[in-house]
Amino acid sequence: MVFVQQVFTRADFILKETLTGLRRGGWMNWAAVSTLVILLFLFGFGTRLSWQLQNAVATLGSQLEVSVYLTPEASGKKLMQKVETLDGVQKVTLQTKKDALSQLQKEMGLKQDLTQTLEGNPLVDSLRVKVATPEQVTTVAEQLKAVPGVAQTRYGGEAANRLIQIDKTVRWIGLGVTGLLGFTAVAVITTTIRLVVLSRRKEIEVMQLVGAAPIWIYMPFLLEGLTLGLVAAMIAWGGLHYTDQFLAQQIQVNVPFMVLEISEEQANLLPWILVGSGVGLGSLGSLLAVSKYLR
Amino acid sequence: MDVPSSSRNLRSILSSLTEARPGERAFATKEVSSVLMPQGQTLALSETEKVIAYLHKVTKTYDKQGRSLSIDLDIRQGDFLFITGISGAGKSTLLKMLYGEEKPTSGEVVVDGTRLNKLRGHSLSCLRRRIGVVFQDYKLLPRRTVAENVAFALQAQNFPKAEIRRRLLPTLKIVGLEEKAEHFPEQLSGGEQQRVAIARAIVHTPVLLLADEPTGNLDAGNTWSVLEILRQLNDMGVTIVVTTHDETIVQTFAKRVVTFEQNQLVELDVR
Ligand SMILES: Nc1ncnc2c1ncn2[C@@H]1O[C@H](COP(=O)(O)OP(=O)(O)O)[C@@H](O)[C@H]1O
Ligand SMILES: [Mg+2]
Numbered sequence: 001m002v003f004v005q006q007v008f009t010r011a012d013f014i015l016k017e018t019l020t021g022l023r024r025g026g027w028m029n030w031a032a033v034s035t036l037v038i039l040l041f042l043f044g045f046g047t048r049l050s051w052q053l054q055n056a057v058a059t060l061g062s063q064l065e066v067s068v069y070l071t072p073e074a075s076g077k078k079l080m081q082k083v084e085t086l087d088g089v090q091k092v093t094l095q096t097k098k099d100a101l102s103q104l105q106k107e108m109g110l111k112q113d114l115t116q117t118l119e120g121n122p123l124v125d126s127l128r129v130k131v132a133t134p135e136q137v138t139t140v141a142e143q144l145k146a147v148p149g150v151a152q153t154r155y156g157g158e159a160a161n162r163l164i165q166i167d168k169t170v171r172w173i174g175l176g177v178t179g180l181l182g183f184t185a186v187a188v189i190t191t192t193i194r195l196v197v198l199s200r201r202k203e204i205e206v207m208q209l210v211g212a213a214p215i216w217i218y219m220p221f222l223l224e225g226l227t228l229g230l231v232a233a234m235i236a237w238g239g240l241h242y243t244d245q246f247l248a249q250q251i252q253v254n255v256p257f258m259v260l261e262i263s264e265e266q267a268n269l270l271p272w273i274l275v276g277s278g279v280g281l282g283s284l285g286s287l288l289a290v291s292k293y294l295r
Numbered sequence: 296m297d298v299p300s301s302s303r304n305l306r307s308i309l310s311s312l313t314e315a316r317p318g319e320r321a322f323a324t325k326e327v328s329s330v331l332m333p334q335g336q337t338l339a340l341s342e343t344e345k346v347i348a349y350l351h352k353v354t355k356t357y358d359k360q361g362r363s364l365s366i367d368l369d370i371r372q373g374d375f376l377f378i379t380g381i382s383g384a385g386k387s388t389l390l391k392m393l394y395g396e397e398k399p400t401s402g403e404v405v406v407d408g409t410r411l412n413k414l415r416g417h418s419l420s421c422l423r424r425r426i427g428v429v430f431q432d433y434k435l436l437p438r439r440t441v442a443e444n445v446a447f448a449l450q451a452q453n454f455p456k457a458e459i460r461r462r463l464l465p466t467l468k469i470v471g472l473e474e475k476a477e478h479f480p481e482q483l484s485g486g487e488q489q490r491v492a493i494a495r496a497i498v499h500t501p502v503l504l505l506a507d508e509p510t511g512n513l514d515a516g517n518t519w520s521v522l523e524i525l526r527q528l529n530d531m532g533v534t535i536v537v538t539t540h541d542e543t544i545v546q547t548f549a550k551r552v553v554t555f556e557q558n559q560l561v562e563l564d565v566r
Contacts, residue, residue, distance in 0.1 A: 213453075
């Protein structure tokens with residue numbers, strides 16, 4: 001019972017000291033929180049973008065279809081039989097240039113005959129080749145390229161490779177930016193807490209002299225840094241949530257075929273990553289501020 | 296003049312504080328309560344009296360000066376010891392070594408069984424809870440009231456709330472400041488501030504009380520009342536070490552006197 005009571009006395013003593021500290025920090029608190037918010041926002045944004053790209057890569061990579069575009073003079077009908085015999089090919093469907101043009105015409109909502117406007121059909125025949133397993137996609141695509149009359153092949157893996165490159169770039173830039181900002185954020189927090197420590201050095205001196213344990217003396221400052229980190233993480237998450245909705249709308253309207261999604265687990269994980277980083281950086285900053293006295 | 300309550304009153308207050316609860320420290324120990332006797336009578340402290348703190352073959356040199364203090368001193372339980380010497384002699388330095396604020400250059404400092412030479416962090420704070428210090432410059436917190444200043448020491452030492460409440464008023468009564476509990480230090484006279492500092496130093500019932508020039512800035516009346524408080528505490532069994540450069544008060548109150556002569560601490564014969 002006595003112990004429980006002590007913990008409570010302690011708790012409200014320390015909470016009171018923490019609040020006093022936050023009050024004395026004044027505008028410096030906001031400097032620290034803003035830096036952290038910017039850092040955490042960019043960090044969260046980068047992380048989410050990276051996840052989206054990775055998910056897109058996974059989706060594209062698992063596509064089993066190869067699109068084959070023929071040269072203008074080649075005939076799809078003739079090539080189809082040859083392609084069907086290739087190893088790993090499961091099914092081949094043909095889209096003639098005539099079909100392609102009428103589909104285009106329909107999509108564009110045009111009434112008149114495009115062949116007249118364009119003086120002939122500029123499109124080519126194409127084949128949709130369904131491959132049996134994901135591992136065979138690349139080899140089938142390579143073989144198809146070598147077939148006479150084939151101009152171009154397209155498959156998900158290629159796009160995936162490009163997305164992997166983008167993801168790599170995003171991650172490197174993210175690492176650089178967050179590293180730099182992380183350094184700044186910790187420096188600002190350390191300065192903030194150090195100012196508060198300085199404004200309270202008389203109290204600290206008396207506490208030391210009357211025998212307060214060092215950990216209790218510095219706990220309020222650690223809690224202060226932690227609070228700054230927590231507040232910043234919540235603001236950053238709010239901002240991220242809002243921009244996410246906004247971007248999703250924009251994408252829906254402007255580029256509906258683009259699928260950039262994160263899984264539910266990732267969506268749930270993101271706020272915790274932000275809180276963890278915020279609290280971690282906040283505590284690190286205050287630990288650095290008081291480390292000199294803790295020894 | 297604001298001299299504290301009569302000595303009988305003081306005694307009953309002190310006794311209430313010394314009722315030891317299980318597992319708690321108290322002013323009076325068995326040996327000491329047996330030497331409690333009417334005022335004015337000298338105490339025959341035998342040489343076998345328990346040594347509660349000592350400095351053995353201690354030297355202290357500050358880098359800038361070539362000067363080096365040398366100190367050999369046993370502080371015995373129940374002592375009312377005066378450390379005298381001119382300003383700059385090294386009195387504060389000696390006290391600081393006893394509460395671990397300064398480290399000796401060589402030699403050994405032991406207080407209540409704990410060696411202080413390399414003590415720091417948590418162990419140092421544990422030792423400081425067993426002693427009380429009245430600082431030369433008081434070190435009161437300006438933005439806290441008298442009561443808060445005194446309670447601050449208990450809060451810092453992790454005392455439960457109920458215990459803080461129980462100790463606060465009796466302690467303020469000992470120093471005669473119960474009426475000024477809600478005042479801020481700047482609203483008090485020098486003598487009153489000094490007594491707040493004493494209250495804060497004794498509120499946790501230390502076994503050893505160190506007072507650095509507690510009468511240095513006070514007039515005759517306040518000097519007398521502060522020393523009277525210290526004497527009452529000493530009668531209750533608190534070992535007291537006081538520094539002063541005022542030779543006249545030494546005669547009236549000291550049981551033992553040591554002084555700095557040419558950087559060397561020597562004991563004077565008071566009887
Ligand atoms: N931190 C310090 N650095 C250097 N010299 C000091 C320091 N503190 C005290 N001194 C010197 O040590 C001597 C003793 O000081 P002090 O113990 O304060 O004397 P007293 O309390 O007897 O007046 C003085 O000469 C003083 O100048
Ligand atoms: Mg001094």
